[in-house]
Amino acid sequence: MRRGLRVPMDDGVELLADLHLPVGAAEPRLPTVVVRSPYGRHGSLTHAPALAGAGFTVLVQSCRGTGGSGGRFRPQLDEQRDGMATHRWVRRQPWFTGTVATYGESYLGYTQWAVAGRMCRDDPGNAPDALCLNVTMADFGAVTWNRGAFSLAGSLGWSRRMALRGMRGALVRAWLARRPDRKLAEAFDVLPLSHGDTAVAGHPIAWYQDWLAHEKLTDDYWTRQSHTASVPDVTAPVYLATGWYDIFLPWQLRNYAQLAAAGRPPRLTIGPWDHGSEQSPFLAESIAFLKEHFAGAPATRPAPVRAFLTGAQRWHDLPAWPPPGTAARRWYLHPRGRLDVAVPNGGSTGYTYDPDRPTPALGGPGLAAGPVDNRAHERRADVAVFRSPPLGHAVVLAGEPIARVRFRSTAASADVFIRICDVHPDGRSMSVCDGIRRVGGVGTAATDPRPDADGFVELEVPLWPAFHRFAAGHRVGVQVSSGAHPRYARNPGSGAPAATAATTVRAHQEISHGGAHPSRLDLPVWT
Structure with a gap:
């Protein structure tokens, strides 16, 4: 190891880095791996010793203002310019092996997206030659303000x-x-x-x-740190890993779809993991991926996508995500808590939301996350529950469900939180996926639908992607509520800016089962 290398940035600030060199004769065809992190250079998150042990030359750099590096840490804002300067510097060093791969998870993955598309387009001679990204995305603003x-x-x-x-x-x-x-x-x-x-x-x-x-993702503050638009410009091979309970899952799969639409589908692994899982094979699969591309090692995967089917507890090798043969099936929310493929005849379901006693978060993506039994939660008066009849045959959900709910509230602003559960014959109601949408907020004003003559708005709520098998005899359960605090900050109801809103408004919420477009759920079903 060579510790404390000083890497000059374009503005004169120096960032500290450690260089890990493989012992003995290095494989000359393997790339130099660049890891950029705000969490220090010596923790297990970088995987630098293991990568060097596999034959890679590895540079681990502390982001600006962290780990002894100069400057001030401003999350996301400086990663593109600092990352580009680092890549140019690496290629001038005597230990450089001739190609560069980037590696890392979460924020360490964001630092990769920050440079990859821009450099592939504007500076291809210095751009990374491969990317390995785990539980991450190209735009942290979208997860910070998730649909308002x-x-x-x-x-x-x-x-x-x-x-x-x-x-x-x-x-x-x-x-x-x-x-x-x-x-x-x-x-x-x-x-x-x-x-x-x-x-x-x-x-x-x-x-x-x-x-x-x-609050507005269209503000310059957010747009200048979003790299979603440059994802299709990435021409280097990409390996993505994520989990069904990861906080960045929907956006990472949309980044996958962007590259697939550009004709460069990445290798993808999706497992039964959360954001902090130590079970992910990210390190081993990244090493195999890089050795295949750069050293001619034999292929280790029979298909480009490997996904774990929850509910059946087995892996599937797939040609793409979502898998071919997936089609939307529509289920309607009926009065008295029924979920059915038949169109309802009208009516409504109501509940009261009190931000002073907000609907609590139960499970959902995060650290140490996974399926949670919702039985007690569903007995709350501020949670509306809908259930299908027992299924006559197994149904496999494969993709991103979308709820379309006709909704009105007595408050100026409200949230609609939707969750799908797998209801077992013994009564367990196990969480599968969920999503949220705010209406009447500062950040949603430009996209809020207009109320109809009865005051209802039709809200589209994309849910977390899922690959789940509902067994025969199980039922599909759907919850509608108005929050999941503190996973999402409670909506005070006043419509005031979130930063300063201190007054709370108790609200009556109503879900319509009538009109031209009754409340419904479109499930992507794999056959």
């Missing part, structure tokens, strides 16, 4: 952890990380939201304030 709802637990929790990284002493940080974070739990309930960072860290956190101040 603020991802409170993830955003404030991550900001809290990054603040802890600034504390002196690894033992202090480790001790705090093992304890229940009571201060964070209390901060989730603070209103206005702009006071939450002070409650948890003792001071405002600059980027957290920026996130809250920009």
Whole structure:
């Protein structure tokens, strides 16, 4: 190892990096692997020792303002310019092996998307020659404000952890990380939201304030750090890995679809994992992927896509995602909690949402996530539940379900949260996937549908992608509620900016089963 290499950026700031060199004779055809991280250079997240042990030359760099690197850390904002400068610098070094691959997960994956498309288009001679991306996406704004709802637990929790990284002493940080974070739990309930960072860290956190101040994803703050538009410009081979319970799953699969539409489908693995899972084969599959492309190693996959079918607990090798043969099947929400393929005759279902006692989050994507039994949750008065008859044969869900709900609220702003569950014969109601959509918010004003003559709006709510088998005799369950706090910050109901809203409005919500387009769910079914 060579520690503390100083890599100059275009503005003169130097970023620190460590170089891992394989012991003995290196395989000359293998690429130099570049890993850029805000979490330090010595943790297990970089996988640098294992990559070097497999024969790769590996450079691990601390992002600006982290791990001793110069400058100020501004999440996402500087990764493109710093990443491009780093790639140019790597190719001038005497230890450079002739090609470059990028590697990493979560934020480490975002740093790859930040440079790849732009450099492939504008600077192909210095662009990465392959990308290995795990549980990540090209636009963190979209997950921060998911269809108008603020991802409170993830955003404030991550900001809290990054603040802890600034504390002196690894033992202090480790001790705090093992304890229940009571201060964070209390901060989730603070209103206005702009006071939450002070409650948890003792001071405002600059980027957290920026996130809250920009509810509109069309703001320049977000558009200049989004790299979704440049994904189709990536010409290098790409390997993607993700999990059905990962926080970035929908967007990562849309990035896959962008490259597939451009004629360059990536290799893809989707397993029964959450964002922090240690079961993902990302490291081993990345090494195999890179050795196939650069060293002529034999292929290790019979098909480009490998996906785990939940409910059946088995893997499938597929030519593409979603798999060929998938078609939408429409199910309607009926009065008295029925879910059926028949069109309803009218009526409505109502419930009351109280932001002072918000509907709690139960399960869903995240760290240590997976299917959760919703039986007790479904007995809440602020959760409307719909169930199909027992299925006469197995049904396989494969893709991104879309709910279209005719909805109205007595509040100026409201959220619609939809969850699909697999209802077992013994009564268990196990979560499969879910999604949220806000109406009447600052960030949704430009896309909110107009109310009809009865005050209903038809809201389209894409749910998390899924690959799940509902067994014969099971039932499809659907929940409709108005929140999942603190996974998403509760909607106060006033329509005021989320950062400053402190007044709450108790609201009556109503789901219509009539009209030209009754409330329904389009399920992508694989046959």
